[in-house]
Amino acid sequence: MSIYLASLAQLSYRWLSYLFLLQKKEMEKKTILWISLCLMVGAAFAVPHYYKESFEKVNDSEVDLYAYEPFKESEKLARLDQQASFKIAGEVPIIDGATALYPLFSAFAEATYPEDLYNPYKGPVATTTTTTPSAYSRLIKGNADLIFAAEPSSGQKKAAEEAGVELELTPIGREAFVFFVNSRNSVTDLASKDIQGIYSGDIENWKELGGKNDEIRPFQRPEDSGSQTMFIKFMEDQKIKEPETEDLAGGMGGIIEEVASYRNYKNAIGYTFRFYSTQMVRNDKIKLIAVDGIEPNIENIRSGKYPLAAEFYAVTAGTKNPNVQPLIEWILSEEGQKLVEDTGFVAVQ
The missing domain is CATH 3.40.190.10 (Periplasmic binding protein-like II)
Structure with a gap:
């Protein structure tokens, strides 16, 4: 009887050990799966961020x-x-x-x-x-x-x-208030109403304006900057779509602290002043566009032809x-x- 009980105990021990190993392996599998899932989620957030950061910026x-x-x-x-x-x-x-x-x-x-x-x-x-x-x-x-x-x-x-x-x-x-796009963008001229349409959110793809099938990324400048004041005046009574932002100032009545105005996406559009962009920054990865068929050059500013001279x-x-x-x-x-x-x-x- 004692031999039988001993054998039964030994068998039970082996069975429990086997179950423990199975459970351990299952836990390891779950742990590996959980870690993998976390890495995938992290990558889903990190990769677009660093891809975004890889684009050139035009800034002060x-x-x-x-x-x-x-x-x-x-x-x-x-x-x-x-x-x-x-x-x-x-x-x-x-x-x-x-x-x-x-x-x-x-x-x-x-x-x-x-x-x-x-x-x-x-x-x-x-x-x-x-x-x-x-x-x-x-x-x-x-x-x-x-x-x-x-x-x-x-x-x-x-x-x-x-x-x-x-x-x-x-x-x-x-001086001329100007809009610019990526130098690879085939669009070279926009009507004022089309630019207003972009920033109101009514026009969302460059193919609507004769360009490629790319979603338009309309960037803005920080509030109270000279170019943002000009932009708001340009928009007149048109609604303005919420801008792309990288950082939002906290607290009551928080304002946009830093806006990705000049990130050089191939499908972006932004705005600044002519002298700043052409003489001080001189970034060949962007190009100024004509507005209503008029180029933003000195001659057109002087004559009053360029519509956004100020x-x-x-x-x-x-x-x-x-x-x-x-x-x-x-x-x-x-x-x-x-x-x-x-x-x-x-x-x-």
Whole structure:
């Protein structure tokens, strides 16, 4: 009997061991399957992200503003053939502005300011560029005397009103607001109504506009930037489709902090200003398109043929600096307007 029980116990042990091994193998299979599934899910998210990141971008980091720094040996900065008839003595105005206009107001500074170090990036200095949104903010807060930028957005006008200051805009030059596509895109000309259709979401494929069968990726710029303000004005009363974004600022009333405006997808469309894209960035992977059959070149801006030409401004907000108004008057003089032209813009005088 004891031998029988011992044999039965041994048999049971072997059976349980076998079951344990089967269960272990089954668990290992499930574990492998689970890990594989996790890797596949991770890859599904990661691969498109890194594929997306592999595309070239056109952004401000591609522009070396030191090449336009005043009182440096730069071949890019426009200069007069003789000494300017106006020179600032005493308190120099603190100026700021749009990145795209830095080469111009840097030229103004070199012509009229006392020679000194004027770093384009580091403040506080008399001349710097902190981009349009920041420049308007500094002006409204009284941290800048004069800025050079496109017209203010509705948000910037509201901020000035709430601060109890009045923005005074003086037109000093003209520039083209432009749309661009990938250089491989066969489309070279778009009607204004078609561009509005793209950004409203009514037109979604390039084949609708004579291009290839590719879904259109319409990118936008950050809110309150000069080009975004121009874009909203261009859209008039048309609805605007929610933009592609890479990062959304958190908190109440969060705004788009960073928009993939210039990612070089073959099927993308974006917008900027002519001088910035053709002279400062010079990226041959994008091309500017004609609007309503008119190319965005200097001749068409000057003649008024190009439909999206716009003025840019010297903007003040009640500064007490006595040199600001004389500086603006000089900018509108023959000498100042020559620098506007020589930099690559169109004069208003």
